[in-house]
Amino acid sequence: MALEKITQVTGRGVYVPGDDIDTDRIIPARFMKCVTFDGLGEYLFHDVRKDPSGADKPHPLNEARFAGASILLSGNNFGCGSSREHAPQAIYRAGFRAVIAEGFAEIFFGNSTQLGMPCVSASRDDIRAIAAQIEADPATSLTIDLEAGVIRAANRTFPFTMREANRQSLIDGRWDPIADLLENLPAVDRTASGLPYLAAR
């Protein structure tokens, strides 16, 4: 089953500022009582965006001018906390296709790549500059060029960093490794045979 090669992501952006934005904030645990991931997008940042009565609180994701944005921008250590894949799933299903942040928590980063949602790291100053551009004109088109290693916003170009293996898997269309893993089952058996604790009881 061939996966799409993801060489770039283009769309409008929205900036959700703050460091250490954790997975409980991204998707509160009570919305994870589900056997599918369907409908998770609706609950993205739920308790940050809604007050107890369900009314909107001030938040960039509630603003009409940012509706339809497909690139999320944030601060350092984005996605820290739980390994729950529900977090990147909620982001993806809310319409986002990439995240630009100062840094990412390890497990969140891997989960996002495996879903085909690139997470790229840029400096605080550059993210602020892009955010200022979006604030001035929410219709600004951003492009994350995974091959060239840059983000383009209006007339400016900003570098990004990303762990090479993850960047390469997106570009090659191998970001979901299941097909590659399944191909090596004979080697799996060989490795297992060298480990006593794997012997069948």
Place this chain on the structure above:
Amino acid sequence: MGKTLFQKVWETHAVATLPNGQTQLLIGTHLVHEVTSPQAFAMLRERGLAVKFPHRTFATVDHIVPTNEIAEPYSDPLAQAMIVELRKNCRDFGITFFDTDTGKQGIVHIVGPEQGITQPGTTIACGDSHTSTHGAFGAIAFGIGTSQVRDILATGTMAIAPLKVRRINVNGRLAPGVYAKDVILHIIRVLGVNGGTGYAYEYGGSVFDRFSMEERMTVCNMSIEGGARVGYVNPDDTTFAYLKGRPYCPQGGEWEAAVARWRAVASDADATYDDTVEIRAEDIGPTVTWGINPGQAIFIDEEIPRTDEGRTESEREGIREALEHMKFQGGEPIRGKRIDVAFLGSCTNGRLSDLQEVAKYLKGRHVAAGVKAICVPGSQGVARVAEELGLDKVFSEAGFEWRGAGCSMCLAMNPDKLIGDQLCASSSNRNFKGRQGSPTGRTILMSPLMVAAAAVTGEVTDAREVFGIAAAPASV
């Protein structure tokens, strides 16, 4: 040149290098629970795949189980649907399920070790970030997302890049009233909540040499709160003594051979590390969080930081946001904050030794008026032994509710939740906004004995004073 345990275990489990350079890593033990598995099993069904190593896959139910009113159907139909789904998946795919009627159910990171499933020199994965707990036994153990749960179910492997290894030495002697929970809260405070990103933490030094397995588990459990996906302690005689005779461990003639293999997996004396951190045990005091991430922590006798004490704009904003949520003022003591709820439990501190240590001091004392206190043994196994020892009576006579096993109020995917802006003294591992089930709820992380002291006095306080724990006499 010597190798670290991480390198040794990685090498024996590396199946292949994948086209993108990552390793296809064999996962020899796969722990499963009801929250992160349903979609993975559904993906297997869609593709017509079987589980590759059903005999190395073990499931339990923990996040959604009520800790009282445990009869089914549960009052929450979503929770009921999830346990039914896991039963169906385990039955259809031939996986051992420690269900609620087996006497072995509990929090997955408590069940694995007590059953002897967690062993040195192995790789262990589970769809839960506190899987780092199992590293206490000298395993490479880490949390994964649901797609990786699928990968391991279908192939026995996953794609992952190796981590760097940071050696953290804690040497010296912990003062009386200072516990393993304080050690890891201190380490996270010092190194930061993202200090460990990209690293495995290898914990060592005289404090760890002396720690019991349960103390090692408390520390390894919270490695991920410091950003480190993996945290481990080298296996030693303490490890082997704990494991001997447990149900899933090698028995009889195989035991000695296993111990020899396990001993050999420990880091070599001449192993090299990406970096090393030295921490003095004497510098660690009873520690409590004051904010909205586990790194925002202070000693019990310190003051809550003021916004202007942040060294960067980002830190100042972090302090400001935390003070606003917690409804604290910078510069105030943390001591004296009135609490509404006391929670003793979780995969961090829900083990027998945690309950025993608290029960020792709780006798004759009583939960303060206006405080709701619950004690949640981490597994049916822990509950059984605790009840044999009469600990349940100590807790209930002191005014704690004695509950059934489960994740409970740590993350409130079950009926145990904070209400409104209640302040909870908690032995769990995360104090993020909304973590304990109410968007305005407030969590203070601390050791089990500190939770008991808060319960008994109705406020955040120094357990050593409440329970008469004297400082160790100065050496002559």
